[in-house]
Amino acid sequence: MSISDNIQNIKTQIGENCTLIAVSKTYPAETIIQAYNAGQRVFGENRVQELLSKKDLLPQDIQWHLIGHLQSNKIKYIIDFVSLIHSVDSEKLLQAIDKEASKISTIMPCLLQIYIADEETKFGLDETELYHILDNLNQYKHIQIAGVMGMATNTTDQEKIKSEFNFLSNLYNKVKTKYFPNETAFKHLSMGMSSDYKLAVACGSNMIRVGSLIFSMKD
Numbered sequence: 130m131s132i133s134d135n136i137q138n139i140k141t142q143i144g145e146n147c148t149l150i151a152v153s154k155t156y157p158a159e160t161i162i163q164a165y166n167a168g169q170r171v172f173g174e175n176r177v178q179e180l181l182s183k184k185d186l187l188p189q190d191i192q193w194h195l196i197g198h199l200q201s202n203k204i205k206y207i208i209d210f211v212s213l214i215h216s217v218d219s220e221k222l223l224q225a226i227d228k229e230a231s232k233i234s235t236i237m238p239c240l241l242q243i244y245i246a247d248e249e250t251k252f253g254l255d256e257t258e259l260y261h262i263l264d265n266l267n268q269y270k271h272i273q274i275a276g277v278m279g280m281a282t283n284t285t286d287q288e289k290i291k292s293e294f295n296f297l298s299n300l301y302n303k304v305k306t307k308y309f310p311n312e313t314a315f316k317h318l319s320m321g322m323s324s325d326y327k328l329a330v331a332c333g334s335n336m337i338r339v340g341s342l343i344f345s346m347k348d
């Protein structure tokens with residue numbers, strides 16, 4: 130199976146209404162270009178330094194998504210070219226992104242990362258923090274909240290993963306109805322990775338972040 134085959138297989142399974150983010154972290158530019166040549170244009174990276182070192186080696190029309198935990202002092206390096214930040218996991222970070230975006234007079238599309246896993250290592254907002262941000266949205270003049278993101282527990286227990294995805298899916302719908310009823314820009318439910326994307330899509334995901342299933346060549 131080639132990278133191109135892997136992408137085609139996943140795309141066939143998820144259908145047209147779900148966006149595939151090719152997570153290229155840890156893979157070199159020579160590997161990433163194979164996905165690009167297969168038509169893939171949206172890529173996800175989780176570390177700023179790594180993203181910066183690779184992006185200039187790759188075509189300019191790639192849409193880069195930042196999917197991993199972001200430190201406030203790194204925002205300024207990515208704000209002018211990243212097309213979506215998936216990993217807003219604190220109010221402080223959102224304020225810092227707003228400030229950097231205002232400096233270059235842009236509006237940064239962001240997803241609010243919600244803590245749904247049963248693991249201490251994962252980042253994300255709890256519901257109290259989420260609603261605090263949403264109730265104070267008018268303070269962010271340079272942010273566009275474009276949806277929510279979450280990562281399920283790393284487990285083989287399908288029922289557990291399913292209940293976490295259903296929780297996030299319901300939360301996404303609730304937030305959309307209450308805070309963004311007429312805003313078409315609030316539209317992304319980013320959930321699902323290599324091991325659980327089928328379940329995620331069945332639970333309503335419309336944006337999956339898949340790395341190893343595309344790029345790691347085992348046969």
Ligand SMILES: *Cc1c(COP(=O)(O)O)cnc(C)c1O
Nearest residue numbers: 152175196322323338339340341
């Ligand atoms: C690495 C990563 C992924 C992709 O994981 P795979 O298991 O390789 O598909 C998705 N989302 C985030 C936030 C990641 O860091």
